[in-house]
Amino acid sequence: MARAGGAYVVRDESAGGESGNVDKLYPYTLKGLTDALEEARYRSYAGPPQIVLTMAESGMKLIRRYEHGRETPAEAPR
Helix, strand or coil: CCCCCCEEEEEEHHHCCCCCCCCCEEECCHHHHHHHHHHHHHHHHHCCCEEEEEEECCEEEEEEEEECCEEECCCCCC
């Protein structure tokens, strides 16, 4: 069951944590998390680095970063 007001978001790292379009929200469930992580990993193969964020009423928090299909250290968006 999804938490009320929560979701996972996948974005280009260059879009930052608060700006840019959100193409798809993944539900705040285990399946939503695994789908978001998989999407970020695949998108990072051929494109710019991807970040996975949790979105809640209190704002967004970076949880993972992928570059060239591999997880890399997650840093706060600039």
